[in-house]
Structure formats: structure tokens, C-alpha cells
């Protein structure tokens with residue numbers, strides 16, 4: 001298993017760095033430079049594989065017998081070229097990526113796995129977080145005001161029982177302080193489950 005994961009990690013990293021080099025040829029607008037990070041992939045996909053498999057086991061234990069992983073909806077907020085959505089797809093999730101930057105979105109659309117979705121959109125205004133069981137992000141924006149706008153929307157709209165994963169633990173403290181969320185695991189940074197709707201004790 002360890003050997004398979006290592007092979008998968010290497011393939012993904014080689015393939016991601018090729019596309020990253022391609023994307024660096026595109027000029028960015030002033031607006032996208034000041035508000036949005038360029039596509040920078042999560043640096044250690046082995047941690048993500050581990051976290052997704054932990055989450056997969058936990059969800060399978062909880063789900064009704066007649067259900068399967070394809071009923072578990074995963075979204076990568078700021079999916080870049082889709083590197084994480086490919087891993088989530090391999091773990092069996094029903095996957096969606098949302099990406100703002102046009103050139104990056106086009107690559108994600110080209111690499112999209114059968115049945116997965118890629119949306120060109122803005123995660124700060126996206127209106128369907130309630131549909132997902134797992135919301136993943138890796139610091140999409142530089143601007144902390146925008147990051148909080150995105151987080152507040154996702155954290156308010158997501159359903160009880162859904163998970164939010166912050167790769168690298170960016171804004172982990174922000175989520176941890178909110179009493180609606182319970183800290184689950186620390187491998188990729190921070191993973192939280194929404195356990196109630198109201199932010200009290």
C-alpha cells in the first residue's frame with residue numbers, strides 16, 4: 001500500500017509540475033494578482049492520500065448499507081488544475097472542483113475525470129456549499145478579508161456532519177475557534193467536522 005501511494009505521489013508531482021510550468025506562461029491580470037494566489041499545488045500529496053483514506057473509512061463506517069462512496073460529495077475550493085480532485089476521485093468520492101483563474105480552469109477541465117465536475121467560479125460567492133460532504137481548500141487567496149468571506153460562507157452553509165479540510169492548516173485557528181466545528185485530525189493541517197448549527201457552547 002505504502003509503495004502504491006509513493007508511486008501515485010511521484011506520478012502526480014511530475015505531472016503537476018509540467019502543467020505548472022505551462023501556466024506560468026500566462027499573464028495574470030492586476031485583479032487576479034492582488035486577490036488570488038496563482039496555482040501552487042499542495043506540497044505533499046502523500047498526506048492528502050492518507051487523510052482522504054482516513055476520511056473514507058470514517059464515512060463508510062457511518063453510511064447506510066445501501067449507500068457507497070459515490071454518494072459522498074467532495075469539493076476542492078480553488079482546485080487549480082485539479083491535482084487534488086484526481087486524488088479524491090481515486091478515493092471514490094463524487095468530485096467537484098471550482099476554479100477562478102481561466103487558464104487554470106481550462107487545464108482542470110481538460111484533465112477532469114469521468115463523472116467529475118469543474119466549475120469556473122468564485123468561491124467567495126459560490127452558493128452551493130450545503131450540497132457537499134467534504135469541503136477542501138489550500139489557501140486560495142492572499143487577501144484575508146476575502147479568505148474570511150469564503151470561509152464564513154462555506155462554514156455557515158455547510159451541513160451538520162460535513163467536513164472542512166484546510167491543507168497546511170491555514171485558517172485552522174479561525175475554524176477551531178468556532179464552536180460549531182470539532183477538530184478531527186491534523187495530518188494535512190486541519191480537518192473539522194461541523195457538529196452543530198449554532199455557534200454556542
Ligand SMILES: C[S@@+](CC[C@H](N)C(=O)[O-])C[C@H]1O[C@@H](n2cnc3c(N)ncnc32)[C@H](O)[C@@H]1O
Nearest residue numbers: 036039040041042078080100101122123138140
Ligand atoms: C494554492 S492553489 C491550490 C490548488 C489545489 N487546490 C491544491 O491544494 O493543490 C489555489 C488555487 O485557488 C484558485 N483561486 C484563488 N481565488 C479563487 C476564488 N476566489 N475562487 C476560485 N478559485 C480561486 C487559484 O487560481 C489557485 O489555482
